[in-house]
Amino acid sequence: MKLKKYLLFANIFIALVSCKGQPEYAFLPQSLKFDLTPFLFRNYTPLELATLSNSDYNQNESGLITGTKLSRYLSNWNTNKPSYVFGNLIVFQIQTSGASGRYVFFDGKQSFAYPVTNLNELLSETRDDGVLATDGIVGKGKKISDFFAIYGIDPAIDYVVFAGDTSNLANLSSATFAYYSLLYWGFPKERLAVLNGSIADLTTANTLFTTPSYTYANSNRAGSTKTLFRDHTSLHLTIGDLIHSIKNGTSNLEEVDPLPVEGYFLIDGRPNAAYSGTTNSTASGSKYSNCTTKTNASFVSNTCVTTYEGRVKSASNLIPTDLYDGTSFQFRSFTQLSTVLNNTGYPNQKLIYLYGEEGIRTSVVWFALHQILGKPTRFYEAGWKQYGALGLRSPSSGSSPSAITQPASYWRTDTSQLADAITSNADANVPNYQLDLSRQFIKSSNKIRTEDKSFLRGSTSSAGSGGGGGPTGGGGNACGG
Template sequence: MMQRFVMTRRSMLFSLAGLLLTTVLTLWGCGGGGGTSSYTDPNASITTTKTATALIEPATLKQWMDEGKVNNPDPATRDRVVLITPATAAQYAAQHIPGAQLLNSSTELNYNRLEGVTAINTMVMDGPSIDVLVKRFGINQNTTIVFVPSKGQNAMNSARAYFTFRYWGFPKERLKILNGGETAWETASTAGSWSASYALTATVPAITASTFSVKNLYNGSTTTNFNVRFSIGQMIDLVDKINAGTIKTDASGVAILDERGGFAATIPYIANAATYNNGTNTVLDSHANYYGTVTGSFKDTATLTAHLANFGVTASKSMNYVYCLSGMRASTAFFVLDGILGWPVTLYDGSWQQWNGYTSLATSPVTAAWRTNVNTSASVALNRSANGLTFTNTTYTESGNLAGISSGLAIDPVSNALYGSITDPRANQMLNEDKAYFTSGGTTTGGGGGGGTGSGC
């Protein structure tokens, strides 16, 4: 009798222990219950596509292919992987990694949008445009997205795509860039004697479109995803506050990095920015020549950290602001800081083409409050642009190939007359428009994905 009681008690204990273990694993795998999805808690549904950083190697992608994750037809699985190749239509048609889809780098990465008192064509895409891509690529709440640099391009366009998806609410845990792109893929294939099924191909995959929307990423309480981008008004205000001493640039303050490169002593730049003279080589990715044959591979973390420290960009900064000529090259810096190092970063995507159009030099100059070639103090030199003395004519060039001052920005006469302050919230039109779209309410969980109830839950 006693023995039977002991055995029964042991069985009960084992049953309770098993139940407890099952509960713990369920909570760990499903974000602790409470209906959390993979986007309200980015780690909730990420299982085998978890990686240390947003940069992955060819061997990792091959493993995901071998496991059936790439273009998995089951929209409910939490291990779906979609490959996106930012490239020209011709580059994609010639060859791409099997299963990859085209993001046209010539037409789908930059948009002409009104901001401040002008429109400019280097801006991040709007809500309806990102939703067109999301649906076309078959992306839903369970998808991990891998951007693959095309052969013949560097990582810049993939980094721009990464920034765009981050801006529109996708968590970085669901976004990856293939280090070295198609070039590294071919190298790894040769070294590993991979079968012909992994060879670059011209075959376009058949993809079932999703019904997912970026609106579904809004959790009802935050729009902090938009903090990864700065507007022209915000950038001018930042510079004014640094000049006035109310924002610091010390070890725990902010840093501004001008990532145009190839600087001559006479080229103006945004005041308080760190610049470098590295010819055509960026300090961030390891391509041989910015305008020529490239690999799209990134330098190792130690090298990246050391390079950035030379320009005052460190992990201890409260924020690192990056810009370039058009917002494209600075997207590479954004990816390094956000996706690899995990440091705070904001991209000013209007960049120099927007900044140098806000002057008194254009045929139709912007209103005085917005001008970037002015001294904002009657007693102290507080120029909004450094090398201010040279920022008075349109004759200089950058790196010998890029025109200096933009005189062709389309001044919006209504905005130019109406917004007499750089901090007028109405003048941040893109942010207002995008927040309104993002928070307007999704209508579906996307692609039959079951509201985030994927495998294991």
């Protein structure tokens, strides 16, 4: 027995010594005979994961980078890469609709580029938080690991850039959501970037060198989020966390994070009409996991609305179109973004709770707040399409039942304590997503974060509770960081 203990300590000592001179996050204890994975994780706080951009975006080495910086990286990655990066450069050229016909130049040895039309599908999926499943949530660990495998990414050492092919909101949103997805799964912010502007526009401006042809190349390697020993799940704000905070910590919900000691500030990242409750949240495509099961004859195919319109109680509005130029879809200057945030009444240093209609589009707002302005931000990805769905109504004869049928349900949100500007949508336009009684009175909405913690650590026993993944830090990996 003593011999086994000595061997364990000897292996740990050797591993720690081997960290000297090695790149951060390259320490891989899987090479040891003992599985130390559950003990090496560090829980990062939203503040630690925030990035404060240089006021001159050209000076940024990660986060929001300019075409000039990307061009420099692509011209000679080995010479021009940031000093803390030891792996390859991978650029995703996002083409949600149409293509520019121009492709960034890469060497196929240390730099790689991939035109991709379905990035959102590769990184998101419908996920169940225990209350109401919603689509467009950051995918499970296996989905992200599969993404790394498809494109030959080693998250322990590689540097990834997300760039819109042409200038439009869909490409920008896809880029910022992809950035959020990888950051959530432990990818260090120092090796993630979003290009400010599109490849097409920057080519026209002679900022980027591109070619009219594309030749596929792959590094044929991949890593796992588990080798990073970083837990970034504090970025994910559950509806339970949100309700618990609005009720000033007096709810009877379980697995919720305590109220932040610095206080919180709630931001609604939707257009003003939606914030004011004067327009419904209709959108094409599935907004709920079972939206299309609605059988009402007047239901419009591929169109769903929430039970009611309005906003989360005491939320301030930050209009997303104020954050970027509507033609180039470049983010506005650092000073302009600061002014937009200040106009919401944000008290500096408070933890921001952010929501919008749904996660992918609202990720543009998240990126501006968290990765440009450097403000600690937690993201309620399910957004209004979940919050606004959890209302109680008495449908007319022949209409679908309400999601919430019990007035005392723990998840009913259409009350004056939890929402403002409450306006009911017409019965005929509300889909059939009635919750069973057990869900209406379940006490936790932490299922997603619990699943993800379990995947990271490779053990359900080490998944932890909501408090463990909250804004408090602690722990650490063997090589620091």
